Amino acid sequence: MHYCQRCNPAVTLEPASDVARCPQCGWTEIARREPLFVVTGASGSGKSAVFAPLALALPECAVFDADWLIDPLSRTHPVDWQAFRDAWLSVAHGVAQARRSTVLLGTFMPEQLEQLPARRWMGPIHFAVLDCTDESRTARLQARPPWREHAIDEHLAFAAHLRRTIEVVIDTTTGTPQQVADQIAAWVRLTTGGGACGEFGKRRY
Numbered sequence: 001m002h003y004c005q006r007c008n009p010a011v012t013l014e015p016a017s018d019v020a021r022c023p024q025c026g027w028t029e030i031a032r033r034e035p036l037f038v039v040t041g042a043s044g045s046g047k048s049a050v051f052a053p054l055a056l057a058l059p060e061c062a063v064f065d066a067d068w069l070i071d072p073l074s075r076t077h078p079v080d081w082q083a084f085r086d087a088w089l090s091v092a093h094g095v096a097q098a099r100r101s102t103v104l105l106g107t108f109m110p111e112q113l114e115q116l117p118a119r120r121w122m123g124p125i126h127f128a129v130l131d132c133t134d135e136s137r138t139a140r141l142q143a144r145p146p147w148r149e150h151a152i153d154e155h156l157a158f159a160a161h162l163r164r165t166i167e168v169v170i171d172t173t174t175g176t177p178q179q180v181a182d183q184i185a186a187w188v189r190l191t192t193g194g195g196a197c198g199e200f201g202k203r204r205y
């Protein structure tokens, strides 16, 4: 997304501190990098329900529900999921120019983001997973309208994988969306202020 405005043919700029620098001529432009917070979770975790209260709970961040780009991106072709994820990193890089962090609610895994072209324009990426008991997830998925997918066993298996691999787990089995939003906001602020996930790492909520 950052190209030298002097060199010909086009040269892609390299990140350097808070700027993007041309490796050939040294030209620079502002390119701030801020942390990205990803709140992931298998289907039925409560990601969609928490979006609106979380946006209000974190006015200092930009909060997005990643699924909102699926419809526009699927209008002409099947969604290219790598491009979908890279698009979100690019959006977050734009948000960072106002020195704001982005919180992204969506079904992502850490390894899916690391190799994307826009990754180098981000600061650290922190993950938390919304989780609930299998019984609660099954009941939530069964209550969905028929047009939504109902591959319950697959969602339970994916939830188990995320539970095993992501350190910060926020339980949504009993809490209201507002309570869950407050927990996520506390994690974001603690991580931003403390510079690391320490307090929340290896803990369950």
Ligand SMILES: [Zn+2]
Residues within 6 Å of the ligand: 004, 005, 006, 007, 011, 022, 023, 024, 025, 026, 027
């Ligand atoms: Zn140049």
